[in-house]
Amino acid sequence: MELTKEEESAFKGEQGEIMQMAYRILVATGEATDAEKLVPIEWAHLSGVNYNTIGDAGEEFLASISKNARVKVKTSLNPMGFDIDNVSNYNLDDNFISKQLSIKKSYEEMGVIPSFSCIPYEIFDIPEMGTQVSFAESNAAIHANSFDNLKTNKESAFSALASALTGKSPYSALRKETKSNLTIRMKVENPDELTYGMLGFFAGKVGNESVNISGVEQMDRRSCKSLCGGMGTSGTCAKFNFDEEQDSEIVDFDEQEMKKVYDELNTSDKGDLITLGSPQLGLEEISDLAIKLKGRSFKKRCMIFCPRAVKEQATKLGHTNQLERAGCEILSDCCTCLTPLIKKDEVDSVTTNSIKGAYYLKNSNGVGVNLKSLSEIIKDETR
Amino acid sequence: MKKILVKGKVKGTILKSQKPINFLGTVDKKTGIISDENHDLFKKSIKDSILVFPYGVGSSVGAYTIYSIKSNNSSPLAMICEKVDLTVATGCALANIPLITVSEKEFSLLEDGQKIFLDTESSNPITFLE
Numbered sequence: 001m002e003l004t005k006e007e008e009s010a011f012k013g014e015q016g017e018i019m020q021m022a023y024r025i026l027v028a029t030g031e032a033t034d035a036e037k038l039v040p041i042e043w044a045h046l047s048g049v050n051y052n053t054i055g056d057a058g059e060e061f062l063a064s065i066s067k068n069a070r071v072k073v074k075t076s077l078n079p080m081g082f083d084i085d086n087v088s089n090y091n092l093d094d095n096f097i098s099k100q101l102s103i104k105k106s107y108e109e110m111g112v113i114p115s116f117s118c119i120p121y122e123i124f125d126i127p128e129m130g131t132q133v134s135f136a137e138s139n140a141a142i143h144a145n146s147f148d149n150l151k152t153n154k155e156s157a158f159s160a161l162a163s164a165l166t167g168k169s170p171y172s173a174l175r176k177e178t179k180s181n182l183t184i185r186m187k188v189e190n191p192d193e194l195t196y197g198m199l200g201f202f203a204g205k206v207g208n209e210s211v212n213i214s215g216v217e218q219m220d221r222r223s224c225k226s227l228c229g230g231m232g233t234s235g236t237c238a239k240f241n242f243d244e245e246q247d248s249e250i251v252d253f254d255e256q257e258m259k260k261v262y263d264e265l266n267t268s269d270k271g272d273l274i275t276l277g278s279p280q281l282g283l284e285e286i287s288d289l290a291i292k293l294k295g296r297s298f299k300k301r302c303m304i305f306c307p308r309a310v311k312e313q314a315t316k317l318g319h320t321n322q323l324e325r326a327g328c329e330i331l332s333d334c335c336t337c338l339t340p341l342i343k344k345d346e347v348d349s350v351t352t353n354s355i356k357g358a359y360y361l362k363n364s365n366g367v368g369v370n371l372k373s374l375s376e377i378i379k380d381e382t383r
Numbered sequence: 384m385k386k387i388l389v390k391g392k393v394k395g396t397i398l399k400s401q402k403p404i405n406f407l408g409t410v411d412k413k414t415g416i417i418s419d420e421n422h423d424l425f426k427k428s429i430k431d432s433i434l435v436f437p438y439g440v441g442s443s444v445g446a447y448t449i450y451s452i453k454s455n456n457s458s459p460l461a462m463i464c465e466k467v468d469l470t471v472a473t474g475c476a477l478a479n480i481p482l483i484t485v486s487e488k489e490f491s492l493l494e495d496g497q498k499i500f501l502d503t504e505s506s507n508p509i510t511f512l513e
Contacts, residue, residue: 021477028388028476032467053444057412057451061477156443158473 001030001170002037010166018069018165025162030170033153039132039171041152044075044164045120046112047136048157051100052081052340059099059106066106072167076115076124077107078137079280079305079335086331090341112164116333117307119225121148122282134169136160138232139225139279139356145210145239147224151175154238173209174238180248182207186215187254193226194373197355198261199253200230203237206251210239222288222374225279229356265358268368271351274298274381276374277305278336278357283313290319292374296382298327303341308332326382338364353377384485384508388472391481392502394512395460398432399495400424405441406448406474415457433501434459435493439471449474461501463509465490483508 003011003023011023026038048054054062081100082092108114117123120135121143127133129149135141136155144150153172155163163169184203188195196219203211219227231237281289286306304323306314311332314320320330334341336357342350342365349368350361358369372380400423404410409419415430429452439445449471452458461481464471475482481503485493489509493499498512 021479024389024476024479025473028472028482029469031386031388032469032472048444048447053442054447055444057447057454058444060454061447061450156446156469156473158446158477159469 001035022162022165025158029159033170033172035170035172037171038168040167041132041134041163041169042127043133044073044160045135045137045140046160047078049078050081050338051096052338059103062103062106066109069110069165071111071164075112075164076120077112078118079116080333081340083331083333118279118335119282123307123309134160134163139228141238142228142232178210180210180212183212183214183248183250185252187252188258192373193222194353196223197226197230198258200227201234201261201355202253202257204231204235207237212241221284229279233356233359266371268349268370271349271370272347273301274351275303275336278354280335281306283310286314286319290322292378293326298382302328304328304330305335306332384483386484387503388482389475390503393460394500395433397435397493397495397497400436403438403440404436406445407442410448412448412451413455415452429459430457432459433461435463438464438466439468443470445470446474450478453478
């Protein structure tokens with residue numbers, strides 16, 4: 001990868017240790033992805049926030065660099081482990097809470113917007129078409145590339161951080177006009193958001209950098225997010241193109257392939273509690289849920305995860321009250337994915353409509369998963 | 384040599400694994416000892432070695448583990464892989480541990496216990512010392 005004189009000087013350490021570290025990460029990422037140069041980016045979105053995932057090493061690292069490091073571009077942040085407003089209800093130990101708050105403080109000191117959201121594309125204005133960004137959260141990177149006309153690599157936690165600190169990112173394949181030589185034909189009829197999540201999970205397994213998808217109708221917001229969440233979970237693929245490429249290899253996603261994904265992730269025929277949100281719910285989904293739950297209430301616990309900004313808007317609109325009356329626990333700043341709030345010694349299994357949530361509940365939390373679409377959840381689990 | 388991911392110059396002894404390494408969860412952050420009993424480096428410490436292995440696997444948070452063993456002075460002096468993965472690449476970059484990838488043939492020539500001099504800037508980066 002070619003560096004400009006100024007970049008070279010930072011890489012050699014002439015602009016301090018933090019810049020040197022950031023450029024080392026960018027150069028390693030650039031070499032790994034065969035990029036020929038660095039390009040400016042306008043927005044970075046960081047992962048590596050939840051103490052449950054980055055642990056003591058991450059907490060110490062962030063505390064150390066935050067003394068000097070400052071972000072150069074607009075930088076938003078993934079969810080953390082809990083919602084400080086109601087963490088006392090969830091039996092989380094004091095060490096977890098203090099380490100998580102230290103991580104929060106370090107990011108704030110670096111000038112990062114404490115958005116604690118995995119759906120930056122729903123809570124921030126989208127820049128103009130073709131803008132280069134660096135999103136580490138996989139569902140957000142895929143959403144940005146496929147639905148928001150932005151361009152990003154599927155960044156690692158460190159490459160996005162390096163981009164935030166320098167305002168630059170390697171010009172890897174996904175930042176260019178790329179075409180995929182693989183097309184997935186959607187053959188499942190009457191798909192709901194769960195079907196789209198499974199399609200995404202399948203696409204992530206068979207695709208490499210990007211895939212074409214044919215045969216999908218107009219999707220609602222819930223289905224788009226489910227598709228992105230599913231794909232980000234299973235592979236390295238970071239973009240959908242919604243047309244069939246001539247001469248590309250064709251793979252069908254049919255009932256049989258869908259059943260394989262379902263059987264891999266659905267490990268229980270019922271759940272002790274329900275979670276909605278992975279990716280977190282946006283305002284549109286919260287409003288829709290409030291309408292669907294009118295006059296109904298859940299028969300068991302239902303945890304709803306959304307960004308703080310969305311919860312505040314939902315409260316103004318009266319939805320928070322409506323949802324709480326229906327028995328929902330609304331949590332902001334955190335998400336189903338890698339949550340420390342669901343523990344296997346307290347919960348055997350969880351019902352969810354999220355493929356991404358299901359994967360991590362099964363593999364990280366070690367609980368059983370019962371997959372159902374939202375309409376089935378409302379039909380079966382409320383009265 | 385195929386790629387230089389992180390530059391550097393070191394002298395050391397090869398610790399070679401035929402298996403990929405998942406840094407998150409199978410490498411002790413304080414001691415650098417491999418805790419996965421199914422791994423061919425089980426109970427061995429990667430500290431101060433030139434670690435030669437095919438590639439890294441598992442969560443990207445593994446990059447934080449690499450940083451952690453470095454800050455605990457238990458990291459390898461350098462790493463040599465056959466294939467590049469972003470977890471190991473960005474972890475080594477963050478921790479400033481030299482990292483290169485080599486061809487399949489070069490990989491097969493590197494033997495456990497060999498003393499080598501690695502200089503990523505040289506046209507012939509690996510020199511066998513004995």
